[in-house]
Each structure stands twice: as C-alpha cells, then as structure tokens.
Amino acid sequence: MSEPLADPNIVRAHLVAAAAAGTAITYSELLNHLGYAFSRPKMRALCQTLGAVDAEAAERGEPELAVLVVRQSDGLPGQGWWVAGGAEKHGHRGSWEGAAAKTLVKRLQSAAFRYWSRRPPD
Template sequence: MSIADPATVREHLLVAAAAGHPLTYSELLERLGHAFTRPKMRALCKTLSAIDEAAEADGEPELAVLVVRQSDGLPGQGWWTGSWEKHRFTGEWTGPAARRLVERLQRDAFRYWQERGPS
C-alpha cells in the first residue's frame, strides 16, 4: 500500500480514532506494508499533512496528531512545525504542555470518530 495515498492512510487513522488509540509511526508504516525508515517516515508525514488539510476543509478534527513516536507518545517534529501556528503553541515539543495539547486533540478525534465510526 502506498504511503503517498491519502485515502489509504486516512482509513488506518480512522480505525485508530474510532478505537480510541494513537498509532506509532512504525505501526502505521507496518500496516501500510513498510518497515520503518526515516525517508518513509518523511514521506508519510507529507501524506499526513494532506489528510489534515482535507479534514480541516471538511470541518473534521485533525488526524495526524494520532501518529506518535514510540519513545514518548508525542508527534514528531514535522507535526509540531506544521501545526504550531494553528494551535498557537510556542512551548517545548516535549513535556507536560505539549502532552496536554496532544491529548486534547487526540480526544477530539477519538470522540468525533467514535460517534461516527470509520467511513
């Protein structure tokens, strides 16, 4: 399955959101049939950005925030640099304030998709 196919990647994110749990970058890449590599992760991040742009246009909560690092359960640098302005978050990308923001956004996605179910 293609990392660059927003519809395919989105389906995996919708299932995770409806189940109420985030995915690590490795888990999502594995579900797409790929081993984790940095180039594949960067390609995935571009697709995640496109998915979130479409979600915003459709009035849906963002989904890229559900993809997190295994080490600390937070999104990677690409998510932070792509969304800091939208969320007006100027703190550290790790730590309690970052975790609160991520958990709030994840709860929004979980709640939204648990009520609707994956498409």
C-alpha cells in the first residue's frame, strides 16, 4: 500500500464539516482543501484515504462519509466507491449511474447530514 495522500483525520474533519453543512464535496474541492490540484493519481490516492475514514466511522457507529465525495459532472461518487463495496453493502448491484444510483447516494448522504447536523464536530 502506498503512502496516504493526507492524514485520514484531516480528511475526516473536512467531510464532517461538509456533512454538518448538509453538502456534498467534489473530489477537486477536497483535493484543493488538502493543498493539491486535481489529477487522477491524486484522486485515486484520496480514495484510499476515504476507505480508511469510512472504516473508522463504522467502528465508531457513525454514518459513512466517503459517499459525500462526488464527481462534479453528476454528483455521484466515483468508480472507486462503487467497486470498493460502498454500494454492495447497501444492496445495490445495479449501474453506478442513473436514478437508482442517485437514490442510494442521496439516502446515504442524508443520513450523514442528519447525524452531523445534530452533533458538534470532534
């Protein structure tokens, strides 16, 4: 496994802030917050960190946060989220695009928004 792009705690803090504000964040926006310009290699490295953030969230009994990081083009998580089990663990085995995918993502994002709007950030 390669060196993480950023400290998972810093990435988590950005995602918790987005969730508390009730908004998703694009890969480009999150990379910019972390001090990087968007590139596919940086995005892939970020996805590894997002997996670590979600694993820790699950251990804490918190809703997942990686689903908040979306493509600018359609507001959906990228391929990495879908193939890493993000969708399958929620029973979604269909397309990574379209109405069913958007419904799943909105449901998961709403859960994070509700949870973090009621809790103070760490």
